[in-house]
Amino acid sequence: MRRVRRGRPRGADMRKVLRVIHVLAREPQGLWLREISKRCGIHPTTVSNYANTILSPLLEDVSLGSDEKPILRVLKLKDWVFERLERGEDIRRIISISVMARSAGRREETEIL
DSSP: OOOOOOSSOSSOOHHHHHHHHHHHHTOTTOEEHHHHHHHHTOOHHHHHHHHHTTTGGGEEEEEEEOSSSEEEEEEEEOHHHHHHHHTTOOHHHHHHHHHHHHHHHHHHHHHHO
16 A cells, blocks of 8 residues: 655745745845745745755845844845846746756765865
8 A cells, every 4th residue: 555645745835936036036135034924925934944945046145143043134136047037037947057056066065075
């Protein structure tokens, strides 16, 4: 008998990731994390998790306070992401390219070590 997995699927919810990107695409100067959360309707912890993982290559992150627990965290899309969006590139393609580049960088780091 096959065991059925219940609950939320593993990994990032791409619909939520895309909502975060669309909010940031409308605000070139960036927004603080709680404002992004409010506009997307996504919990701040989820937005922070995505910013630290799947979206990290696409974002500029400015934090006030300690790195462990910042008082204020402002996120904005990097300039090259805006340029690609203006050229009409699909955001899913931009994300996949950045994820591949990041994983290739990790492989190079382990080869050097």
